[in-house]
Amino acid sequence: MGEPEKRHLRLCHRRNQAAWGCSGHAHRLQNSIGVLPLMPKIKLVVNPVSGRGAGLRSVPYLEENLKDLHPSLVLTERPGHAQELACEAVASGFEVVVAVGGDGTSNEVLNGLVQAQLKGVGSAKMGVISVGRGNDFAYGIGVPKGLPEGCQILRQGKTKVIDVGVVSGGFYPQGRYFGNGVGIGFDAVVGFEALKLAPLSGFASYIIAALKTIYLYYTAPIVKITLDDQTIETPALMVSIMNGRRMGGGFMMAPASSTQDGLFDVCIAGQVSRAEIFKLIPRFMKGTQEGHPAIRTIRSRQVAVTALQGSLPAHADGETLCTAGENLAVSLHPAVLEVITMTT
Structure with missing residues (x-):
């Protein structure tokens, strides 16, 4: 990645941060459930074969427990599909793209989001709900394994900016x-x-x-x-x-x-x-x-x-x-x- 691409990535991040406020956190709303973020438009990219089928089994839970956030849920159909779906989600105006799977799914979504920035399509935040085998990327960014834990972190909307390797x-x-x-x-x-x-x-x-x-x-x-x-x-x-x-x-x-x-x-x-x-x-x-x-x-x-x-x-x-x-x-x-x- 050359210096012009690096400058472009930094600019996209500053624009993205401004959309959420200087702290990088969503505004919050108190209701009967607890403190919830006013979440932006969310795309859930689910790998159905992740975790020996745990990805597919997670769909009813996600639909029930995140229904008040009105996410759009899509299943991957082949290797590399999550990368395409993540890039398309950014182009369609989604502000958060969530990888539901393991490390492979997270890596594809990450690649799609970075490519969207480099192509000038736009930027989005990345979420992870860990239902895969290793879940090491999620561990490294502070997201524990499990559907309840992942959904709760998504609701809280806390963010941080991480380095990315190539x-x-x-x-x-x-x-x-x-x-x-x-x-x-x-x-x-x-x-x-x-x-x-x-x-x-x-x-x-x-x-x-x-x-x-x-x-x-x-x-x-x-x-x-x-x-x-x-x-x-x-x-x-x-x-x-x-x-x-x-x-x-x-x-x-x-x-x-x-x-x-x-x-x-x-x-x-x-x-x-x-x-x-x-x-x-x-x-x-x-x-x-x-x-x-x-x-x-x-x-x-x-x-x-x-x-x-x-x-x-x-x-x-x-x-x-x-x-x-x-x-x-x-x-x-x-x-x-x-x-x-x-x-x-």
Whole structure:
């Protein structure tokens, strides 16, 4: 994204903020239910297959519990459809677009909203109601899993502005936006394997997939990692480029990361034995991996990863970027997207 596009995104955000008032919050109304925001025009983009069908099962609840807000609800029909629907919603004058699903749905809606800004179509706030498997993006912006929780946060209308990353390479040479993070190596293979575990959902599927991946992906490729102020050549079993804090529904890849600080937290895991991977998994679950001799975390706004030996399986917000890539370029753009959240 060039400097003119960045200026355009900042201008769209200022216009959007002005429409809600300087605080970024909606005006409020007291009624018999409690304190409710006078919500703008809302579009709910529901992925019916998210969370093994939890998306479709959520529709009656949403229609009943949000009926006083008069949202427009639409179901996605194919991969990539949520991105199209989000962009179309902005063009139709919707001021809030809510992703109802998991990380894949959220990523598509985010891409649609950013593309709408870049094309000059307009801007809208993004909401999330988490009914998917991982829900890591929602976690990173302060939205807990669950229909009641998501609906309550939507009603409250609190917002904050977050940074958005863009990654180029693999299946997306033109670039793909993301809100949570890019996982390269072991982390990506865990995600690929979790998708194959049809009977399981949620964090359990990622735990089983992680244990399986220990026997599938244990030889680290040699990579060159170019950061803002240094270049590293090293065997890296995993490189996690984090805007958020968590991946895989419960692995704290960057426990100190913030979506509002203008920097990625880049977690690099070097080559370790399979036995040592077993020991590291619970540390990542607790977010206590820092201090292990094979782990280092570096903060940077720009990251480029090149495979010198081996290849790069990678994902962005759970969406596959490549299964055997060679180069990925990642950059962070501050204060791009306004999201509805529990915390400001």
